[in-house]
Amino acid sequence: MEEDFMPRIIGFLCKWCTYAGADLAGVSRIQYPPSILPIRVMCSSRVDPLFVISSFLRGADAVLVAGCHPGDCHYQRGNYYTRRRYAVLRKIFEELGLEADRLRLSWISASEGRRFADVITDYTERIKKKGPNPVKKEVFL
Amino acid sequence: MAKFLELDKGTEAGIRELLGQSLRNGQVKAVFALRRTTNGAVNYSLITDPQMMEEAVPLFPSMPSNAGQLLSRLTLKGPVEGPVAVVVRPCELRALVELVKREQGSLEGFLFISFTCPGVYPLKASANGEIEGKQTQYWEAVKSGKVVPEIRPTCRACEHFIPYNADITISLVGNKDVDKRCILFLNTAKGAELVKGVGGKLSEGELETAELHAHREERLAEKKSLYDQGQLSGLGMDGLIEIFSRCIGCRGCRSACPICYCNLCTFDSFDYEYEPSTYEEELKKRGGVRIPPNTIFYHLGRLTHVGISCVGCGSCTDVCPVDIPLSAIFLQVGEAVQKIFDYIPGKDVEEDVPLATFEEVELTEIEE
Numbered sequence: 001m002e003e004d005f006m007p008r009i010i011g012f013l014c015k016w017c018t019y020a021g022a023d024l025a026g027v028s029r030i031q032y033p034p035s036i037l038p039i040r041v042m043c044s045s046r047v048d049p050l051f052v053i054s055s056f057l058r059g060a061d062a063v064l065v066a067g068c069h070p071g072d073c074h075y076q077r078g079n080y081y082t083r084r085r086y087a088v089l090r091k092i093f094e095e096l097g098l099e100a101d102r103l104r105l106s107w108i109s110a111s112e113g114r115r116f117a118d119v120i121t122d123y124t125e126r127i128k129k130k131g132p133n134p135v136k137k138e139v140f141l
Numbered sequence: 142m143a144k145f146l147e148l149d150k151g152t153e154a155g156i157r158e159l160l161g162q163s164l165r166n167g168q169v170k171a172v173f174a175l176r177r178t179t180n181g182a183v184n185y186s187l188i189t190d191p192q193m194m195e196e197a198v199p200l201f202p203s204m205p206s207n208a209g210q211l212l213s214r215l216t217l218k219g220p221v222e223g224p225v226a227v228v229v230r231p232c233e234l235r236a237l238v239e240l241v242k243r244e245q246g247s248l249e250g251f252l253f254i255s256f257t258c259p260g261v262y263p264l265k266a267s268a269n270g271e272i273e274g275k276q277t278q279y280w281e282a283v284k285s286g287k288v289v290p291e292i293r294p295t296c297r298a299c300e301h302f303i304p305y306n307a308d309i310t311i312s313l314v315g316n317k318d319v320d321k322r323c324i325l326f327l328n329t330a331k332g333a334e335l336v337k338g339v340g341g342k343l344s345e346g347e348l349e350t351a352e353l354h355a356h357r358e359e360r361l362a363e364k365k366s367l368y369d370q371g372q373l374s375g376l377g378m379d380g381l382i383e384i385f386s387r388c389i390g391c392r393g394c395r396s397a398c399p400i401c402y403c404n405l406c407t408f409d410s411f412d413y414e415y416e417p418s419t420y421e422e423e424l425k426k427r428g429g430v431r432i433p434p435n436t437i438f439y440h441l442g443r444l445t446h447v448g449i450s451c452v453g454c455g456s457c458t459d460v461c462p463v464d465i466p467l468s469a470i471f472l473q474v475g476e477a478v479q480k481i482f483d484y485i486p487g488k489d490v491e492e493d494v495p496l497a498t499f500e501e502v503e504l505t506e507i508e509e
Contacts, residue, residue: 049445050407050438057438059426070501080499085445087504088478088496092444095474097377104509119509139429140382141437 007061007127009120011038012047014067016074017109024113032117033124036064043067045078049089052103059136062102062127066119069107079107101126102133143348144333145312148323148341152311153200155323156254159339160226161194168335169252171221173212174199174228181270185211187225199228199254200313202279202292203272204261207399207454209236209487213246223250226335230258231304232454235487236399238306239450242494245402248306252331255304256311257353259283260296264459286315286352288359295455295468298364300357303349305488308332315352364472371469381437384470387463388436394457394467400447408439440467444474449496450486451475 013019019040025032037060041047044067055063065086073079086105093100104123108116135141148155163169174197176186183201185208188194208229213236215221229237234255240246259279262272275291282289288297304310309332312324323341326348327333376384392408395401407413413435415423423430451471458468479486481504482495 050413050442053438053441053445054413057435057441058423077499080501081496083504083507084482084496084499087481087507088449089445090507091478091481092441092448092474095373095477096381096470097374098381105507106509135378136426138378138382139427140386140431141434 007035009035009062010055010060011036011064014044017068018066020110021108021112021116025116028113030117032120035124043078044082061133064104066106142345145326146341151320152323161191164191169224169226171225175201202261208233210399212237213240216246220247220249224252226252228254232452235452238487238490253307254309255307257314258302260292293455298367393460397456397460400450448475448478
């Protein structure tokens with residue numbers, strides 16, 4: 001069973017960097033697991049923590065928030081705010097004993113097709129080891 | 142050393158007289174304080190008639206709603222044409238400061254009078270004059286410098302009981318003569334101006350005495366035991382479900398929360414309402430869905446929204462009809478979140494809310 005488990009990772013990817021990085025991984029024909037379900041956002045700072053919580057509660061095995069490296073934001077400062085919001089969200093998960101390692105924040109630029117594939121591969125392996133998100137089976141939410 | 146004024150009368154009577162006189166001689170235009178209405182209920186009121194000051198009970202141990210929320214609403218469309226003297230608890234003042242930082246009100250024109258806060262009784266005790274009956278016990282505990290029994294659990298565990306931005310701080314906790322002498326610490330020039338002409342004896346001394354430090358230790362111990370009882374870290378999703386399964390979705394916690402200020406809450410919008418197809422999908426996964434869905438989502442969402450500014454007033458727990466220990470959760474998680482940025486909500490109005498600012502190099506440990 002565990003062998004067959006392919007995690008479903010919801011990825012919120014910034015249009016200017018990570019989404020373009022994913023594109024580059026594709027046109028460069030770099031292989032990576034088909035676990036990621038990309039959602040393109042204009043900036044990683046568009047990701048309301050509620051999007052992440054909602055994905056998690058609705059049964060995503062993991063969530064990835066990814067954008068430009070700090071200092072490279074297309075809108076100058078967006079990803080700095082993302083970083084703070086993510087830190088808060090992660091802390092809340094940790095404090096409540098929820099599985100914070102099902103959340104990930106990564107900076108992947110438009111030229112880092114290889115890094116995109118590596119991040120997805122690494123993250124997928126991590127979640128495969130953890131198994132499916134048990135929240136998926138909860139009736140009361 | 143700080144300057145303080147000593148009046149030769151009971152503390153509450155002293156405040157009442159000071160404010161009544163300030164109204165009469167026009168030093169303040171109005172007073173905002175707790176007031177007892179004819180049927181014995183206690184509510185916040187804005188008072189301009191000096192006669193009505195007789196009905197004011199500024200130190201009554203109850204918080205009908207967090208005054209930070211009320212003062213924000215009062216100044217939402219523009220500041221008061223002051224000066225308006227305001228008597229509120231430290232956490233109410235902090236809540237107002239947090240709201241002002243979010244452009245939900247103004248501090249302009251207010252003169253803040255606050256006190257070393259012994260805490261308040263839960264609102265449920267305000268029925269049938271129960272609080273009235275507990276007054277003697279309350280003030281005896283205040284005099285002794287001990288934590289008052291039966292007050293809100295968050296009040297017992299509150300370490301921010303000394304106000305941060307008050308023009309005048311009334312000494313209550315550990316003041317042995319609270320019913321005989323009124324001691325007012327004058328923190329600002331505005332505060333010193335107000336007490337001119339009221340008489341009394343001006344001296345110098347420290348507000349934060351050894352007794353007050355001992356009192357803080359006691360409250361910190363209470364906080365530790367509150368956290369130990371909660372056992373949040375071991376909670377996990379199962380624990381959350383257990384706690385929130387009795388939530389009836391009344392949104393009372395949100396209404397009572399001074400920090401929750403949005404006029405249209407995300408959780409009331411259509412954005413998170415399920416489509417019929419969403420229900421189908423969810424049922425396929427789970428075999429059952431609680432109706433309405435999204436209870437845990439609402440509480441986690443509120444934590445992400447207000448946790449950073451939670452002042453730990455305890456209003457959420459107090460209004461919960463099914464006694465969910467919300468404030469214990471918000472206090473503990475909020476504190477953990479605030480610690481990331483060394484932030485004390487409501488301490489300094491000049492300090493940005495951490496989520497509205499950033500450092501270019503920070504938090505590198507959370508990136509992967």
